[in-house]
Each structure stands twice: as C-alpha cells, then as structure tokens.
Amino acid sequence: MADTRSDFSEVWSLYLWIGVGVAVLVFIAVGFALVRYRARPGRAPSRLAEHNAIEVGVATLILAIVALLVFRTFHTEAKEDDSARAGAVKIDVDAFQWGWKFTYPGQGVKVVGDSNHEPNFAVPAGRPISFALTSSDVIHAFWIPGQRFKKDAIPGRVNHFDMEFGAHGREQGLCSEFCGLRHSTMRFGVWVLSNESYERWLAAHK
Template sequence: MDGHQTTMVTAGPVAKAQLDVFYVTCWVTLVIFVLVGAVLAYATIKFKARTDADEHAEPPEQSHGNPLIELGLIGASIFALVIIAVPTLKGIWYTYEPPAEQKENVYEVTATGYQWWFKFEYPKEQIDGVGSLVTGNELVIPAGRPVVIQLRTVDVIHSFWVPKLAGKVDMIPNRGNHLWLQADEPGYFWGQCAEYCGDSHAVMRFRVIALAEKDFADWVAGQKQAARTVAATAQAGADNAKVQFASFKRNEYGFTPKWDANATVSPLDNWKQQQFPAKDENPALIAQGRKLFTEKTCAGCHTIRGHEGIGITGPDLTHIGARTTIAGGLLENNPDQMARWIAHPDVVKPGNKMYTTGYLPNNVQLTDADVAALVAYLESLK
C-alpha cells in the first residue's frame, strides 16, 4: 500500500485530510461489521437445524418482530452516521479551497487535458513577447505552498489525480474546475488521468515535481530561456552517427527501472540530474535533427520556443530534454525510449493524434537515421 501512486501515504494536507476521513469511515464501519457480523454468525450457528428430525420438528414460534428493537437499531445507525458525517462536512470545505490565512501565499497553475497528455501553464511566469510559461506532462510546483490548479480540457473529460497530494477533480469541457494541493516537502509524485477518455486513457500519466523555493525559482528562470542550441564543433559529421538504440518488445509499456522500488537514485535526484546536458552530445547530428523537426512537419504541432516549432496542438517541447518522462508520463526519458516513441507512436500510445500510418497530417515517414537525429536534437533541449 505504499506504491508510487498510493492514497495511503500522503505528502500534503489535502490528501491527508481525505485519508483522515477515510480512516473515520473505515473504523466506524469496521466496528459495525464486527458487531453485526458476530450476531449473524452466532444466530447462524445457534439456530441451525442439526438433524433431519430437527428440520421436521414443530415450527418455531411464528413471531413477527419487535418495534423497540427496530427503533433502537435505527437510532444506533443514525448515531454511527453522524460520527462519519461531521468530519465529512469539515473535509468537504477544507479540501475545496486553500485556508483563508494562506490566500496570499497561493501559487496558481492551469492544467489542461488533451487526448492523452497534460499541458501546464504558469500565468504568473510571463515571457516577454510570448505569454505564459508552458510545459507538458511534468508539473513543477513550489513545495510548502498551496497550489491552486485551474482545470481545463480541450476535448473530452479528463481527471487530474496525484494521489499522494490530493484526490481527483475532473476536467470538463465548458466548465471551469479547480483543485488545490500542497506538497509539504520537495518530492517527485506520480499522477494519472482518472476519467475514461478514450483509447489511451490508461497511458495518460504525468508527474508532479515539488521543489524548494530556491530550486523552484531557478527552474522557472531556466524554463523561461529559449530552447538550448548546441554549438557546432568541427570534428563531428552527420554520417558518423551510427546510433544503436535498445529494442523493446511490443508490450513493454513504460518500462522504467529508475523508478523501481530498489532504484539507487531517488526519483527527485534523478529529476535533478536530468536537468544537465549529456556529455556525449553530437552537434552535427543535433543540427540535423533540428532541420528534420521542420522538414518532417513536427513543428506544425509542437512549440520549441526560440527554434522553429510553433504548433500548439501537441506538447511544448522547448525543454523536453530536461523532463524525466516522455509520451505523457509513460516512458522514462532517455535516448532509447525516445527512439522507441518516435519510431512507433501507435504502439506506445494507441490512437494517439500524432501518427496513424505515418505522421499526421501528411503521412510523413521517418527512416532510422531520421529518428536518431531527432532523438539527439530533442534530448539536447535541456
């Protein structure tokens, strides 16, 4: 019960309040169950006909009931429900909005559901000439502060759920919902869409990363930067890029060893490492990838701020290389998985809006070399 996505180990006040209410319901019903169950078990054993003769004996007294017993039990049930109702009502109001004394301190973010990924917007972080800071699938928030998340969707109903931080609230078209949550300590949290939203609902996942105040400010500053351009060096050429990627079996969805229970690096440290460029970058290959990003029409749907991408229907990729996951929180972000995702989007994410038999909308195809170049380019976008 202590999985990455458990509701039983909480990391913030909202999830804690919800868990507390759950425990109240759990204990009250457990007590009733034991009491009623004991009577039922006793009656079953005590009044069981043991022999054939017993079964055919004179019928027992044909009694019809006892109003006093009924009234007493009804009263007791109502009393038990009141025990549950009081914390329930408190919880409903507490979990709806951040406490009044914290109002000043609230940080606000907008989350938007798409089939099958999440966009996160930071209205407080404006970039000159661009607008709000936008990122995808990994929501970075300041720890120790209430965060109000406005919930929107562009297509069907989705639901925003980070179990360790807060229960879910739906993203419903033509309806402005919100939730609030707070991570007490810096940490790395698992989230997942909780409302059936079509083919790839099961693989519509995301992460929430809570950072200490200073780290968060640094992260925001870094995100506001335009996409990173790797300077060309003389030695490398595109043709020496015989990159080999690991192959995956069809059914290995999101195989993510870095997050296994026995992983050596904590997920948050792993996230921090991800912020730095790889040491073995190949500038020529990266430049080739950047060229392909436009040629192969990726730029029509994805934004890479400062580079060529201008599309808004797909996730913003300006700093994709610095995220720990790709494909909507599904795969660990490394060159092997990136290659797998780019080469077989339909397998990784059935029904996705990027690819049917080729890349939409013009049925574009990629060779292995194209994939290698694109992977190098995207991974360089730290």
C-alpha cells in the same frame, strides 16, 4: 490546512475502521443467530415479528454513522474547494486527448506533454496551490494517488481547488476517467520542491 494527503488519509481511515467495525458486528450477529437459533427437533420457530427498542436503536446507530461520515467528508472536501487563498501559487491545468498542459499565470511558464512525452511540473512544498482545471475535448480526471486526490476535468467548465503538498519528492499523476484509445498513457509528474528550488525551476522554465 494540513497537506492534502493527510487530510484525505484521515477521512479514508475513518471510513475503513467504521467499515471494519460494521462488518465485525454483522458477522457476530449472523454467527450468533446461526448457532443459537438453529433448527432442532421439537423446537417451534419464534413468533416474534418486531422489536421496537432494537429497531430504533439500530436505526439511530446507522443515522449517527451516516451523519458523521457525511460531515467529515464535506468538511475535508470544503478545505480543498476553498480556492484562491492569499499567497497561493496559481496553476492552470488543461487536459486533452492525451496529455496535459500546466500554465503558471503571470509567470510566463508553461509545461505541455502527451503520451510520448510525460509532462512534469513543479510546486513548492508547504504552500497552498490553487488549481484551475478544465479540458479541451472530453471529460478527463486529474488524479494524484499519493495525495489521495482526484478531480474531474470537464470541457467548458473550470474546476477550482486547492492542494498543499507535504514531503519533497516526485508524485505520479494520471488521468482516471476513460477518455479514449490512449487514456492509459495520459500521465504527468509533480516535483514537490523546497521554495528555493521551486523558484530556480520557475526561472529555468521561463
């Protein structure tokens, strides 16, 4: 897969442009009807109640747009749900009130942080990362706005998903499901590193 950000940016842009297109068509149709068919003295209202050809045309167009959006959304979503790829880096994420625990299974590495101390974990750029996400108390949501990605963290349930990070740098993550008093302080950071820096980071955190 391409990185998560570009996958979801494409879907986002598709929705945006279809939304803009539909809005323009609606405004033109309303404007045209207002001007062309406005009330004038001596003009009787139209008796036309239905027009099958136009109605079928509009219904077909709407169906086609819905089908396209549903297909593209599920297609992109499926790439991220396609978990446990060979060579993937595994990270277990546990959300709690109000913080995060990131564990690298089999590596002996764990990063924990809460409202007072924001946790930062690291991933290598350009490699699939298999996340296993859960919660210890209430429903939270794992959100990385820069990656256009969000997933619920649900107690008693593990959500598996894959991500792939492109550009090196730091991504800001946060909880996006209201989860109590200090919800707004429930943040985390992701360092997107080169493979060598990532290995060094891992070794330094054992």
